[in-house]
Amino acid sequence: MATKRTTTKPPTATAPAPVEPATCQPCGGTGNVAITVRVGRKRRSVGQQDGLCLNCLGEGTDPSPGTDA
Structure with missing residues (x-):
């Protein structure tokens, strides 16, 4: 009778922690920027x-x- 081969199980790969996207510099992550309102002839x-x-x-x-295609 042949001998039984035993192998160790490979370690389970854990998923890397999700990386949060960086915030936009001009708006600070709000999506809005302040625009100056100008009026008059001058x-x-x-x-x-x-x-x-x-x-x-x-x-x-x-x-x-x-990242654009």
Whole structure:
């Protein structure tokens, strides 16, 4: 009768911890940036309003270059 071969089980691979995406620098992760409102012929500043962040397009996460297809 042949001898029985025994092998050890390979260690189970644990999944790496999920990496949180970095926040966008211009908007600080909010997706909004302050835009100065100008009025009049001399274009004086009267206040600010919220505008969409053009870097992340309102997502709030840092776009990683090179992921576009």
